[in-house]
Amino acid sequence: MPTMPSQSVTTAEQLFVLREPGFHHELVGGELRRMSASGPLHGIVTMRLARRLADLVEERDHGAVFGADSGFVLARNPDTVLAPDIAFVRKSRLLADYPPGFFPGPPDLAVEVVSHSDTITEVREKARRWIEHGTRLVWVVDPIARGIDVYRPRANIRSLGVEDKLRGDAVVPGFTTTVRELFPRGF
Numbered sequence: 358m359p360t361m362p363s364q365s366v367t368t369a370e371q372l373f374v375l376r377e378p379g380f381h382h383e384l385v386g387g388e389l390r391r392m393s394a395s396g397p398l399h400g401i402v403t404m405r406l407a408r409r410l411a412d413l414v415e416e417r418d419h420g421a422v423f424g425a426d427s428g429f430v431l432a433r434n435p436d437t438v439l440a441p442d443i444a445f446v447r448k449s450r451l452l453a454d455y456p457p458g459f460f461p462g463p464p465d466l467a468v469e470v471v472s473h474s475d476t477i478t479e480v481r482e483k484a485r486r487w488i489e490h491g492t493r494l495v496w497v498v499d500p501i502a503r504g505i506d507v508y509r510p511r512a513n514i515r516s517l518g519v520e521d522k523l524r525g526d527a528v529v530p531g532f533t534t535t536v537r538e539l540f541p542r543g544f
Contacts, residue, residue, distance in 0.1 A: 369436045372428070373458055381426070385486070387435025395472040398541075399442075402500045403470045405539050407443045410468075413525075413532050420448040420465070428459035429467075431490035439486065442498075443468035445529055463491040465528050470498045484508045494528040503540050 366375050367387040375382055381392045395403075403425065411422040423444040431437040444464035452461075467487040471480050484495045488510050495508035505523055507515040517523060517536050525532030 367435065369428075369430050369433075369438045369459055372436075372438055381440060383428070383440055384436050384438045386432070386437055393474050395470075395474075398500045399470050399472040401541050402498060402539055403442045403468075405541070406468060406470075406496075406498065406534075409534050409538075410443065410445065410525075410529065410532060414445060414529065417531060418448065419529060420446050421451055423460070423464065429463055430459045430461050431463055431486070437486070437490070439467075439483065441467040441487070442470045447528075463487065465492065466494045466496070466525070467492045468496045468498065471500065481506075494526070496523065498539065500540060503536070505536055505539075 366372055366382070366389045367384070369384065372382060372384050372389070377391070379394060383390045383392065407422060407424070414420060414422050423446065425440060425442045427444060428438045428440045429444065431439060438459055441464065443466075445466035446460065447465050450462070450465070467484075469480055469483055471477070480497055484497050484506070485508070487495045488508055493510065497506040497508070499505070503519050505517045507517060507523075519535075519537040519540070521536050523534050523536055523539075
């Protein structure tokens with residue numbers, strides 16, 4: 358996630374109206390970060406997990422699942438706005454009305470799917486940032502390594518392999534899937 362030089366975008370409101378075709382953007386401590394589009398494996402894995410998660414959340418009326426273009430304001434002055442590949446917010450935290458702008462506060466679950474342009478250091482840093490700002494559960498999905506790292510507040514990172522089960526625990530009650538099911542064959 359390279360930093361963009363000499364940009365005047367430093368607030369969530371400025372970021373919300375920023376348009377640069379082919380790129381997504383985030384703010385970290387008032388610093389604009391540009392992210393390039395992801396490849397096909399990233400998209401396939403993201404959708405496989407999002408579909409499973411959204412189906413359960415809707416069926417059980419747990420809250421809402423957000424897609425990759427949804428930003429979350431984590432801090433103000435300086436502003437931090439991050440956009441995970443998938444997010445979940447429990448029903449009790451949803452707003453009755455959504456004015457233009459980003460979701461105020463962290464999601465309960467943030468999912469980051471490692472893409473070709475990410476370094477593992479950047480993704481781990483972002484996962485820790487989610488936790489530091491109140492996200493209760495973070496899944497870092499690595500399509501190449503075919504594994505998932507699970508982050509929770511005040512807990513060690515737990516690494517899951519293809520034979521392990523990914524669980525929503527108390528954050529997304531009832532959610533479970535085998536890690537293997539998230540990765541397509543042939544990639």
